[in-house]
Amino acid sequence: MKFLSIFLVLVAVAGFSTAAQAQQGPLRITIEEGIIQPLPFAVPAFQAETGDAGQLACDLARVIAADLQGTGVFREIPSSAFIAQYRDFNAQISFPDWKAINAQALVTGAVSVTGNNVNVKFRVYDVVSGTNLGEGLQFSGTTDGWRRMAHKVADEVYSRITGEGGYFDSRVVYVSETGPKDQRQKRLAIMDYDGANVRYLTDSSSIVLAPRFSPSGDRVLYTSYETGFPRIYVLDIGSVQRRVLESAPGTMSFAPRFSPSGNTVVYSLSQGGNTDIYSMDINSGQSVRLTNTPAIETAPSYSPDGSQIVFESDRSGSPQLYIMSAGGGEARRISFGEGRYGTPVWSPRGDLVAFTKQNAGRFHIGVMRTDGSEERLLTASFLDEGPTWAPNGRVIMFTRETQGEGGASSLYSVDITGRVLRQVSTPEGGSDPSWSPLQR
Amino acid sequence: MKILPLSLLVAAIALSACTNPNRFGADGAGSANPAVGQPLGGVIPGSANDPRSPAYFNQTVGDRVLFNVDQSTLTDVGRATLDGQAGWLMTNSDYQAVIEGHADEQGTREYNLALGARRANAAQEYLVSRGVPASRLRVVSYGKERPIEICSSEACYAKNRRAVTVLAGGLTS
Known part of the structure; x- marks a missing residue:
């Protein structure tokens, strides 16, 4: 079996215009013993940047949400509750709409397919403070490795919010x-x-x-x-x-x-x-x-x-x-x-x-x-x-x-x-x- | 996860009671089904009436000894069975044997493998002390991997905590 090639590109995604790219926003949940309140998050279907990426745009969001939800640390807000419709990766986020449904973290992304290659971009937002949580990142890989790309995104989100290493891409x-x-x-x-x-x-x-x-x-x-x-x-x-x-x-x-x-x-x-x-x-x-x-x-x-x-x-x-x-x-x-x-x-x-x-x-x-x-x-x-x-x-x-x-x-x-x-x-x-x- | 229809389950149990050693050894052999190969009169070679046959060893001499919970010490009944096995193996010197040690399902996989090794070894050492050359005996532990009884109560566990002497070789086999 050939190993999937996935490249993590450590650069801020181009075209992003909001001011402060906080390295560490106020959004933080600490995993400790005892009862904690799961942190509500939203992952709308990614933007499909190419015509044949539509299914992938949905599937990526679904796997990312399942990873986070499965930890018990996070609680997914279903898309049926969304007020804002997410369509454009580079558009300004309407934070009041996400605050209104009590989302504290928001993950947005975009995916494009070229032949057998997939490119995935994502950003994590702290809804309460209306800022970015870390930089936007992108991954490239082959189409059959799309689940790994979803897991990598989820690992990044998990790490940025908990301060712990991830475990989904395993x-x-x-x-x-x-x-x-x-x-x-x-x-x-x-x-x-x-x-x-x-x-x-x-x-x-x-x-x-x-x-x-x-x-x-x-x-x-x-x-x-x-x-x-x-x-x-x-x-x-x-x-x-x-x-x-x-x-x-x-x-x-x-x-x-x-x-x-x-x-x-x-x-x-x-x-x-x-x-x-x-x-x-x-x-x-x-x-x-x-x-x-x-x-x-x-x-x-x-x-x-x-x-x-x-x-x-x-x-x-x-x-x-x-x-x-x-x-x-x-x-x-x-x-x-x-x-x-x-x-x-x-x-x-x-x-x-x-x-x-x-x-x-x-x-x-x-x-x-x-x-x-x-x-x-x-x-x-x-x-x-x-x-x-x-x-x-x-x-x-x-x-x-x-x-x-x-x-x-x-x-x-x-x-x-x-x-x-x-x-x-x-x-x-x-x-x-x-x-x-x-x-x- | 597979849930088998009851009819299949019964078939599997019945199969495990036939005298053909399966690929994991002669676990299924024993006294559970003495009617197999029963002759109408006289001795049919290889049958349980033929004292030189593996079937006789398995059924009449007894191919297994049982152990108490977490123990590998032979019981009086176990020693008597092994006396019979030693006598048979001394008479039928062209047979070798693998002694399989088993545990019930209480306990971890690793510990039960080690416990099965202790049980098989206890049976082997006893046979050797009764004159069976060690070179004809090997031991193997299956831990809790091959129960013959599948309920989760002491009635089944008692039969699963066993060392089974499985014959190999022999001119008539």
């Missing part, structure tokens, strides 16, 4: 599932973060588990039973070529993750019934043993700076979370609440660890600080597990499996306040999501 690799529980078929799939553009990366002839993105988003580690035994594979997303990583005969390896450099893989290896954590140089295949206890040690995840590893161990008698140096050695326990803890994942911001918690017959996705303090449970259900972080560390995607004979898995996302819980639409069942970094 992808998710996951396990697509069909069939009943005792005959489940699994294959790897990749999609946009919002469930669009699903593509399958493997067939379902072998069980595949827990794909994990590389830091550059071009490769995926996963576990497959292709040989009859669980082994770790690395797959190039572009070419769909895969290779199996080195493993000693009679061992099983699983639960791999890349280091932030992308050169090292940390994983679990079972030998003689005992599971420990190892790291491997992905190029040489040389492994180093990082834990050495008779307990189960699994689900390792690096800190963003690569210096530490958070993992799960039942050395205390039940599965709990521990942090050790990336080179192994002494580990300190960080989970002390009731219940069993697993699948810790270090936030890309470095501040939190997301985890799965099993307590009193329920499963939860939760977060805690890296010293174990301030534990908060974000979800509760029959079976929630396997969190993965959005690139900005503000949203978590995970697997939710329903109970009973017809039990099936699907993907959900929740923000770190726990307020905004959503199912992510996939064509089949889904499990084990892994969120990519922001695309370039």
